[in-house]
Amino acid sequence: MSTGQIASAPPVGEELVRRLIAGQFPRWAGAAVARVPSGGTVNAMFRLGDDMVVRLPLTAGGAEDVALEQEWLPRLAPLLPAPVPEVLGAGRPAEGYPWPWSVYRWLPGRNPEAGALSEPGALAEELARFVAAMRRVALPGAPAAYRGGPLASLDAATRAAIEALRGIPEEGVDCDAVATVWQDALRLPAWDGPPVWLHADLMPGNLLVDAAGRLTSVIDFGCMGRGDPACDLFPAWNLLPADGREVFRKTLGVDDATWARGRARTLSQALISLPYHRDRNPAMAANARFVIRSVLADPEGGPA
Template sequence: MNIDHDLVRRLVAGRFPRWADLPVERLPSGGTVNAVFRLGDDLLVRLPLAEGGVADILREREWLPLLAPRLPVAVPEVLGAGEPAEGYPWPWSVYRWLPGHVPEEGALDDPVRLAADLAAFVAAMRDVDPPGTPPRAYRGGPLATLDAATRAALDVLRRIPEEDVDHDAALAVWEDALGAPGPDGPPVWLHADLMPGNLLVAGGRLAAVIDFGCAGTGDAACDLFPAWNLLPSGAREVFRDALGVDDAAWRRGRGRTLSQALISLPFHRAANPSMARNARHVLRAVLTEDRVDGRQVV
């Protein structure tokens, strides 16, 4: 969907006249589901780029007000529910602006403190028990459901030699994850998309977590993504220790993170540099960890 400043201005003016005179600025984003515009100094407009993003908008409207008071950092606050208009066919939302900046792998101000903050957020998500029937998270189901797509992505990457992926090592990590015992308890609440682009930091600390469109219940290992997509090795251990992650969950979490990177890299390498860069970072982080069934993996 082609969404420009003029369309956003018309949508806002029609639905929320009190904000009609505020300036509109499109924000750069590595996201693939929504267009994001800043509205004045204090607001943000988020609009699905395709029909598949509509469920994310509606999920946030329903669940963010219930999750927000139970979490240790700021999360998006929906201030206005936009509806289809002006030729735009889907719901959209206006949120309060959250300060902070997106962290970049390899350039963290205080990775140990950030690791502790991330662990506190993940632990709080696991413990929430809001009223109502929770949705199933977009990710967090049985790891085996990702097997075919992960192996297919590895096959594609074999034909892209300039990406220089150690296919045998990646396959060893993936098969190790598949062989790990499954969760030994009920599903827990997950953010389910803890990519760097969905985090905001300030002064080295976690300031906010955004984009809850994938949130719901599932395997707790799904929210271990930051261990490999953002944190360096020392902070990774702080994150793991703070959450008390056992070996089986760590292996599943590493496999999930690897799978996501393998699938993302060939898909985004030409059109989405930030997503491709993070996928390469994950592959380096995962494939240099010193354990797959006790063996050196690279």
């Protein structure tokens, strides 16, 4: 059976990781293995010793990201102002586990929490510098970013999510208001410049900060590629408060139309996420609610 035909992985636990490491990387076979708690839904992570982490996809889609990261992260790392995952080992399917997997160097830090940032202005500047550096990357042969296409490509899923939320009144989402924001966004001018390099999934769970709240690294590049620069504006609404949002925009130098597309893209992701994750993943559902509140409170929708 090909990996593309497998919908999800068999149970993934510490014993499986020990067997995979022993069989393919015997030099690390004696290292302690411990699962890392994570709000992510695509990969399972296990600490390996003190300075490594094993990352195993939980879905066929996640498995496709493994080769992408193994190919591009070593080439991107020297070009970026914040550390990114360093691939130490490329694992193969074995022991009943059907997909490729990776061993990375451990990156210390914690995920920032929307609404509870200690240094929002400084973090906003650091995120803007990271996004700007991604845009300047000129490596040839880049893939298309997972979310890099036109806004219209998100229309059907976004409208379906709004209708789903109408059926969940306890969420308290103003569905008419978000539908208006989305409809207005579809009339915005599309990006007419060359596609730029994107991380394309700058969620709080893919950022690490230190005890002072400063950016220490950016992780999970499974959606990376080239596309509309609006795709990397997500932190403006999924993480930063209003004053930090303005610092982020000013530092990055974003035009009105791109800013409005970024706002709409972030809203679309949150609307699609909330009905799916509300009973599955509390952290992702909470962030989706934060985004919806942030967007509806933000009058900067772009040009009239």
